Amino acid sequence: xxxxxxxxxDMEKMRKIGEKGKRxxxxxxxxxxxxxxxxxxKFFDLIIGRDDVISLGVGEPDFPTPWxxxxxxxxxxxRGITSYTSNYGxxxxxxxxxxxxxxxxxxxxxxxxxxxxxxxxxFDLAIxxxxxxxxxxxxxxxxxxxxxxxxxxxxxxxxxxxxxPSFRLNYExxxxxxxxxxxxxxxxxxxxxxxxVSYSKKELEEIADAVIERDMIVVSDExxxxxxxxxxxxxxxxLEGMQDRTIILNGFSKSFAMTGMRIGYVMAPDDIIxxxxxxxxxxxxxxxxxxxxGAIEALRNGEDELEMMRAEYLRRRNFFVRKLRNxxxxxxxxxAFYAFPSIVETGLTSEEFAEKLLLEKNVAVVPGNAxxxxxxxxVRCAYAVSMDRLREAVERIxxxxxxxx
Amino acid sequence: xxxxxKMNRTANPTFEVLKLLEENARYSYSEISEIxxxxxxxxxxIIKKSEEEKSILKYKAIIDWEKLGEEFVVAVIDVxxxxxxxxxxxxxxxxxxxxxxVHAVRLISGEYDFQVVVKxxxxxxxxxxxxxxxxxxxxxxxxNTHFVLKTYKEEGVLLFSDEEDRRLAIVP
Numbered sequence: 001x002x003x004x005x006x007x008x009x010d011m012e013k014m015r016k017i018g019e020k021g022k023r024x025x026x027x028x029x030x031x032x033x034x035x036x037x038x039x040x041x042k043f044f045d046l047i048i049g050r051d052d053v054i055s056l057g058v059g060e061p062d063f064p065t066p067w068x069x070x071x072x073x074x075x076x077x078x079r080g081i082t083s084y085t086s087n088y089g090x091x092x093x094x095x096x097x098x099x100x101x102x103x104x105x106x107x108x109x110x111x112x113x114x115x116x117x118x119x120x121x122x123f124d125l126a127i128x129x130x131x132x133x134x135x136x137x138x139x140x141x142x143x144x145x146x147x148x149x150x151x152x153x154x155x156x157x158x159x160x161x162x163x164x165p166s167f168r169l170n171y172e173x174x175x176x177x178x179x180x181x182x183x184x185x186x187x188x189x190x191x192x193x194x195x196x197v198s199y200s201k202k203e204l205e206e207i208a209d210a211v212i213e214r215d216m217i218v219v220s221d222e223x224x225x226x227x228x229x230x231x232x233x234x235x236x237x238x239l240e241g242m243q244d245r246t247i248i249l250n251g252f253s254k255s256f257a258m259t260g261m262r263i264g265y266v267m268a269p270d271d272i273i274x275x276x277x278x279x280x281x282x283x284x285x286x287x288x289x290x291x292x293x294g295a296i297e298a299l300r301n302g303e304d305e306l307e308m309m310r311a312e313y314l315r316r317r318n319f320f321v322r323k324l325r326n327x328x329x330x331x332x333x334x335x336a337f338y339a340f341p342s343i344v345e346t347g348l349t350s351e352e353f354a355e356k357l358l359l360e361k362n363v364a365v366v367p368g369n370a371x372x373x374x375x376x377x378x379v380r381c382a383y384a385v386s387m388d389r390l391r392e393a394v395e396r397i398x399x400x401x402x403x404x405x
Numbered sequence: 406x407x408x409x410x411k412m413n414r415t416a417n418p419t420f421e422v423l424k425l426l427e428e429n430a431r432y433s434y435s436e437i438s439e440i441x442x443x444x445x446x447x448x449x450x451i452i453k454k455s456e457e458e459k460s461i462l463k464y465k466a467i468i469d470w471e472k473l474g475e476e477f478v479v480a481v482i483d484v485x486x487x488x489x490x491x492x493x494x495x496x497x498x499x500x501x502x503x504x505x506x507v508h509a510v511r512l513i514s515g516e517y518d519f520q521v522v523v524k525x526x527x528x529x530x531x532x533x534x535x536x537x538x539x540x541x542x543x544x545x546x547x548x549n550t551h552f553v554l555k556t557y558k559e560e561g562v563l564l565f566s567d568e569e570d571r572r573l574a575i576v577p
Contacts, residue, residue, distance in 0.1 A: 058576045318440050318442055387440075
């Protein structure tokens with residue numbers, strides 16, 4: 001009752017303001033009108049208030065940050081290490097990052113690294129530093145949700161490359177979609193969210209051929225690099241002629257379960273890193289100092305915990321795929337912690353499937369079309385949940401699929 | 406199947422199976438098979454062999470008795486012994502280990518020779534056991550008893566409620 005009265009009062013107030021000063025101008029950045037609201041949002045609202053939901057919709061590790069990393073951050077706070085760092089990030093951390101990245105085949109210098117507030121900031125920096133209004137940005141579809149909106153915001157013209165049903169980007173796809181235009185940027189993400197696809201060295205070489213032929217820059221989001229199960233991850237920058245045209249994005253969120261710490265980095269050629277720093281120094285100043293300290297500890301002493309988590313994800317992947325493949329068409333993902341089964345045979349759309357599954361069986365998955373049109377007919381299942389929960393979830397999904405027959 | 410995957414799967418199938426069982430002894434044959442990619446028959450064979458060879462000693466549950474309000478007392482006793490030609494560490498340790506009250510016996514470095522963990526119903530029961538059964542062994546020179554006041558971690562399992570999952574239900 002009280003709420004209702006408050007509401008009426010509010011409406012009355014708004015009416016008065018409206019009368020006095022009617023707005024005549026568009027107040028928000030008009031670029032934002034081009035940006036669609038996130039498809040995930042709607043689904044999120046459906047879940048709120050439901051009990052006993054097993055969510056396979058969470059794109060982050062279920063492990064907390066390893067204790068030794070947290071302990072190091074706590075200790076740094078006790079010592080009062082709470083001031084800004086250089087815009088680039090701590091020198092020590094950038095040295096560790098360069099040492100670390102040799103494992104993915106890249107030799108770089110601390111001066112080519114900027115520490116960011118996660119890959120999310122890193123991606124924004126990468127795009128804004130290279131895209132001028134009207135530049136063409138090639139983005140594989142489906143892909144992580146921020147690539148297209150941030151490219152559009154930067155004034156880029158987005159060309160989607162549909163990759164369904166293999167979800168493997170290849171030479172032909174890139175050449176086909178860059179025909180007749182002066183394409184500038186290719187976004188690459190592997191192991192990929194939402195598909196779990198990753199690329200072997202041979203496949204990367206093909207992609208690199210197209211990039212070089214079209215004289216493009218690659219923005220390579222390698223956040224899931226450590227979660228590669230089929231072959232060791234190689235950065236596309238490690239291929240001949242590619243380091244000078246690649247912006248590597250990576251971070252600590254997925255590999256070291258540090259999502260909430262917001263810590264990542266960009267590794268780029270001289271001219272681009274200079275451009276990136278210009279934006280970063282004014283927009284972010286520096287990445288959180290505490291998180292940078294944690295990141296140093298992660299790279300120095302986090303290997304065992306990382307390996308433990310990786311082994312656990314691999315077990316879950318095997319379990320999930322083997323259980324589900326008798327009921328839905330599902331490919332074995334090569335990396336990350338996502339499976340991307342096809343639900344076409346159920347006769348439902350991605351959204352219908354996800355919504356019904358939630359309402360009937362209390363299991364949340366993300367409709368594939370939230371990641372682009374090409375994701376239609378698929379759902380993303382994140383297996384970053386404990387084995388017990390995963391077992392329960394898979395049983396419920398199977399019951400659900402059986403009930404549709 | 407390519408290199409790493411094969412490596413992950415079969416580097417040592419016995420180790421992989423036993424690691425899973427060590428984490429959760431209640432995994433079924435079929436679940437272990439699904440997780441590791443080994444055939445169910447193979448999993449059965451590995452487990453049977455490990456049981457026979459006694460690399461799997463026993464299956465048991467880790468129970469938080471304190472939570473159930475069960476009264477019991479645990480003591481950690483450092484034991485210093487005299488060795489003789491007839492009685493070496495192994496002989497003495499076996500003699501101590503055979504008491505059902507004794508939970509664990511370890512040969513340790515430092516001032517003392519053994520660390521013995523004893524479990525009993527009451528302080529008195531444990532004290533009597535130590536003074537009558539351990540201290541009186543002819544090889545035992547002296548003992549130093551610590552009664553356990555509270556256990557925080559047992560067999561790698563935290564006995565206090567740990568962090569809960571605070572993640573949002575949907576994250577892109």
